[in-house]
Amino acid sequence: MRYCLTILTASLLVAGCSSSTTNQSIGTNQVPAAVQGAFYTEHPYAQMNGPDRVSNDDGSVSYKIPYTRPDGTKGSATYAQTGELQKDQ
Secondary structure, eight states, X not given: OHHHHHHHHHXXXXXXXXXXXXXXXXXXXXXXXXXXXHHHHHSTTOEEOSOEEEEOTTSOEEEEEEEEOTTSOXXXXXXXXXXXXXXXX
């Protein structure tokens, strides 16, 4: 019985800590101008590959942009709706 309660409690903790962000695939033409401008300033010769609109837990929206550099290597950058770079890898 004690073992079952431990597993149940651990399961509830994991469920409570999970993120509720949602990703929605969008076309390049649906990326806001501020985000496109910031992306092409940071990566002038890169090609966007299937960007995602991300709804964050706090109600904000971000744009995750997978891209291919001219040399064929791939990366991913995340921008706030205002065009502020949040993450680039």
